[in-house]
Structure formats: C-alpha cells, structure tokens
Amino acid sequence: MATIVTLEKAVKLLMTEGIIVLPTDTVCGVSASLGCPEAIRKLYRIKERPLDQATALLIGSIKDIPALSPVTFSTEIKCLLDRCWPGGLTIIVPRRFDSLYDQGLDLVCDGAANVGLRIPDHPVTLEVIRALGSPLVASSANLRGKPAPGSTAELEPELKYLADGIIEGTCSAGVSSTVIDLTASPVKILREGFLTRSMLRKYLPDLA
Template sequence: MHRLPMIMITRLIHPEQIETAIPILLSGGLVVFPTDTVYGVAALAEDAEAVARIYAAKDRPRRMAIPVMVAEPDRVTAVARPLPSFWALAQAFWPGPLTIILPKTDALPPIVTAGGGTVALRIPDHPLALALLRAVGRPLAVTSANISGQPPALTAEEARAQLEGRVEAVIDGGRAPGGQPSTIIDLTQTPPRILRTGPLSEQAVMTVL
C-alpha cells in the first residue's frame, strides 16, 4: 500500500497557552516566539538534532553559529564557562540588548557554535520570551524566524508565512519591536572586545568592566 508523505502542520499558539509549547521543545521540536527585536525560532540548545532542524527550516548555512538564550544569568553555566567580568555585565544589562560571548562547555553540541569554542548568550527583554525560557527551564538556541536571506519576521503571521510546515508551533505575541540588533561583547579576548555596537554604546558596556 502506498503511504502518503507526512506533512507537518504548524500550530498557532496564543500567549495564554504558552505551556503547550513546552513539550514541543522538550521533545526536540521547533517553536517560534517574539523577542525584544524580531520573532525567533528556538530549539533546545543541548539537543543537536533539534538544532540541526533550525538550520534545515531556515535554509541556514551550518557555518553560521546560533546564539543561545537563557532565563537567568546563572543558567549559562549549563552551556558556557562564565568569566569573572561576565557577572557584572549580566547584572547591569540583562535582560536587555547585550550579547555576551563566553567559552562553551562540552554540553553544548558543536552544531550550535559552528564548530567553534565560544557561544553567544543573551537574555531577551520581552515578557513572553522570558516566560517561555523560564517555563522550559533549559537554554534555547534561538535565531531569527525567517528563511535565510529573507526579511526578519515582526509578527506571528510573517513568521508563519515563511516557516509554515517547517516548525511545530508559532506563539502569537503581537508585533515584535524590531529595531537594532543587540550589542555584542567577546569576553574570551584580552582585553574584552566589542564586536558589534547596537542599542548599548561601547562606552556604556566598557564602563562596567
């Protein structure tokens, strides 16, 4: 008997049903949700197969690492080795538009970091994103919810239009703020180096160190 190909249906989740996204993530699925910039697509950071699905869903080259989001600063220890200056920066700017690069641990699959020894970490300043991160209780690999090379999604509808059938669920949290990408600081360099200036100026970040 001929078997029809399986077609994945992308489910739309309303914010009050956010708990329904947790088993999807814990079982290796992909969930789209709003952040403090654009909509992101997430998988468990420690699940190599799930992260591989992000690359496939976005048609994203494997040479491009994926950032990791956590709910609280102390959660980074699951996937990274905090350096002394990390704690001051996290206390000053998280949640917020600062991405901090730290040495990765062996718990983080190489696919997340494109084979590199460092990982980019952030806590987003968005209530729904924070609620999801706290509920799942694990670091999430998160990148923009769009096909690589296409415009980033600012609404659930835009994300779903690009990733329908490629992800399990989209959480509709209204329009994302958009704006500048986060400022990035690399703490693995001596001295620490700003790799990208965003909403936070280099002076504001370096003053904390």
Template sequence: MEVVIVCFLLFTLERLPLPLEIAVLSVFSILCLYGFLASFANSLFNKELILMGPAIFKKEEPKKMEEGVSSCILPQSHRTSSLRTIANMLDNGGVCGIPTDTVYALAASCKHPEAINRIYSIKERPSEKPICICISNLDQLRVINPPFSPLLWNFMDLVYPGGISCIVQKGEWLKKLGVGPAYETVGTNDSIMIRVPDHTVTAHLTDMTGPLAITSANPSGESDSTHHDMVITRLSDKLDAVLCDGYSNELVGSTVVNCTKINEGIIKILREGCVPTTKIMQLFERAKNTLGVL
C-alpha cells in the first residue's frame, strides 16, 4: 500500500511513467478486489475464511459504567422510613450526607469514633481541624446538667436552635450526653462545638441516633454543598447514604462563636456564617441584660 500511495502522488505530479502507472493500477485493482471478496466472504459466513489482517481504523466502543461502583443509597427526607434507614446506618457505623438548617453536612454517630475518622478521610480534612457535635434540642443538655454559667445558658437559649455553633468547655458531662466513645475524637482537648439545627429532619434524626459528629459535606477547601445533588456528585462514592432534601436553607454554614470565656463577659466570632456578627452581639447583650450583667 505504501508503494501504491507513492505512485499515486507521482501520478498527481505527472512524474509517473505510463508502464509503471498501468502496473500500479493493476496491483491496486487486485487489492481492492481481494478486500471486497474477503470482507464479503467473512461477513457471509461470520468467520475469517480469507485473511485480512488487523483493521487500520477501529471503532471505539463507548465505555460502559461499571454497575454497582457506588453502594450509596439516596432516600428522600420526607419519608419516615428514610429517616429510619439513615438512623440505622449511622448506628451501625456508617457515614451519611444529611441536610441541616444551613448547608448539607456529613454525619457519623458519636458511638463510632472510627466512622468520625472516616469523615476526615472522605473530606481530606486536616486532622488538626476539630469536628463538632449536633444534638436535637437544649433539653438534652439540661437533663445532664453540665456546669455552664447562667450567662451561657441564657445565651444558648437565645441562639438555639439556629445557624449558630457555640464552642464551650469540654468535660465529663459529654459522656452523659452520649459522646463517651468519641470523647477524644470530637472537638479539641479542652473545648467542643455544639450545633442545635433549626431543622425538623435533622432534629428527628438526632433524636433517633443520639449526638452526631457533623461537618460540612464538601471536599476540604471547596465550597459548601447547597443541594443533595452536590453531595452526590462530589462524595457519594465514599458515603453510605445521602438523605435527599433539595436545596439547603442557606448558602453558607453556621456562624461559630467561642464561648469559653463567656463568664468574663467575652465571646469571639471565629467564623461569620449565615447569622451576621451584629445579630450575635445583640443576642449576647440581651443575655447579659437578663442577668443584670453590665
């Protein structure tokens, strides 16, 4: 074929002698006839009767997606059975994407520290960044009576439930709350961040599971997930389930408030999220005024 192609180029340039031209055309005709007969015979009998050699051009078959690559299930949040499914997965040590009153979060039960460690791996989250806990309501704290000051209780009464995370002093009271197995895994050595989301689905779920360790459902350093589709696209291959609840209520996460020095009349905004700093400070002033603190 290389000789035929070269001869055709010479013929185009009118540099091919007539005898050679006739010979090349004869050879080309024989090749074409052989190819036609070989293709016809092989196709007719569905096997290679006449050798043809490998094809020069091959049609690429579309790659089929492997079935069962992801075992992540996607229940709908409006079904009671879905909450039971997610609760059972969390109780068995799973990691799930769940909605909150702000953005979507990754959740693991505080009964399973190894599941909390999985969250770090899933998100590629730096180990020095602590994970907070989520409870359904303040009554869960009141029952165990942690050693919080009246000012802290007043402040939490004003901000919970809602898109605010309060950092408080860590203590043995966490074990009474149900965080015992994960005591060393959540928070820092001295403090713990608490979330009480203003979200019916999240509240019901945490009532069923007990305290959950949660953090935003996005790869570390990337934007928050504001729809369950974003969680599915980014992380479903690493998760056991995603509780689908549509669009989130907010575009950013909670506002983080350090309350470890609240007894000194000091709070510090570590991250401004969906609740603005001015609103936080107004609530803090109300909490102090209730106690007559100047």
C-alpha cells in the first residue's frame, strides 16, 4: 500500500525504480523515471496498458528537449510553446535514437520514431522533475476504463495499493492535456483537451 510521502522521499523512490502518484496541472499522474526501465514496465502493468501504446514524458524545461529529440521549431511553434508551456499541451516530436535514455525511450515509444513531451504547469510536478534530474514517464492515475482523478484523494484503492508513494495534492485543471503532432504537415491535433482547437488556431491557422 502506497503511503503519503514528501517530495524528497518521492524523488528517492523514483531513483530506485519506484512508482509515484502525484498531482499535475491537468489530472493526477502515475509516474516513473525515464532512467529506470523496470519502473516503466511496472507502470505499464499497473495501468494494464499495452506495451505498444506510447506514453508521454513530462519535462522540466524546454532545455531538456535536445536530450530526447533532434527537433527544431518553426517560428510559429516557438510562439505557441512560449504561450502554452508550461501547461496542458503535449507535443509529438521525433525521438532521439542516441540518447542517454534510449532504454526508457524504447519502452515509452515502443520503438516508434516519435515521442510526446509536455512541461506541466504545477509547482510540485516541476520540482520533482528538476530534483530527479530526469524526465518523468507519466500517465493518468486511473485504472483502465475508469475516469482520471482530479486530486489524489480520488484515487482508486487498487492504484494506492500498487504504487510506492503518493504526493498529496489537487490538480489545477482536472482535464487531460491537448495533444498535437508536430511531425505531421500541417500540424495535426490528436486529442483535444485543456486547449481547444480554436485556441490553438490562433498560433497554427492551418491546424488539421
């Protein structure tokens, strides 16, 4: 059974293959360190998530991107990210195949050429990522077929049992992030969430 832990304890658990549930700006996340492949496999088992289903990464800064992706951004995309990051926007970009995180990326991308990245707008999540020194593999903290919780108080008992620690807190939005594919031309919206299509079109008029 997971216990309530401090931020410092959560980081120690993440460094040693642990699974942590924490609040984010969108919905509560169940998370593992990208540098811990066994923890990523455990996260997939907990979520009953097929290994061929990609999982996004939470990063602490736009400066973290070069270690994960060789992408270069157009002026339009830079303006979009300046406005929407940190926040509820996940971008799909090409992944690196020569990264220090290759094992973790192989798992979260299932060998695919792309990876999802987001900078969360939540002080606790950002502090965890920065203290950990690694991106977080993060998925909504719900079991398959169940709604994503808006606070750690709403977690399913089974998830509490399977995780290693919980950082208490409430999510800012309670709505999943919007996902856009920057590898598509024109840029394509894959999931509408916190940011609506009309909001994104202010920056990307040709958004598909």
